[in-house]
Amino acid sequence: MKGATMKPGIRLKPALLFALLAVSLSFQARAAGNVEAGKDVFATECAECHSVREGKNKKGPSMFAVVGRKAASIADATYSDPLKASGITWTPDRLDAYITAPKKLVPGGKMKYDGLASATERADLLAYLATLH
Template identity: 50%
Template structure:
């Protein structure tokens, strides 16, 4: 494993509050989680929206700000920044984190899958 990959795993573990020994984030597996749970509604291509906005560059982006995407009022007004901890909380319980969101996923992913997914999304830039 490259030093940069190990650093990303450590950073994700710290940011998400996971003990590193319990689960080191795996971006490759996160791509598989994305394909299974997210790809029907979200694209990873920059500027390409589907039912949901593009996930390209999502980590660190302000929520509700992709141009030309029709967000729910709740998401536009959420004032969230998609830092890993905020993404994790949203993916665990979207309708609790942002009441009124259009997000269909509802607590379907476990903590390890979420950590892997965020590691994958962090690579999209």
């Protein structure tokens, strides 16, 4: 009767593995969807003025590695004085506030963009920006 000697701890393992797999699969599926959607949002809302290529500035500075960067820190981009003086570091939180209402976070700044009202689109966009490294 070898089967009857199975410890509860051993019987738990397959269930635990299955749960972990399910969680990680659903996480990956959602993360991938957000990034793809965010890429589209970027193309429609931001690409006119921003490139995602390192060192390529258009009307606005490159968005390469923007998450975690200090505001107005790209040497050959031209920035407004209010943005230079803002002391902002582009955490996801600050980026969200800026994209919601650029003029509110940086009064007198020169990003001519009215803001993105949809919280879902902003979350997708932030997921995409976080991949630019």
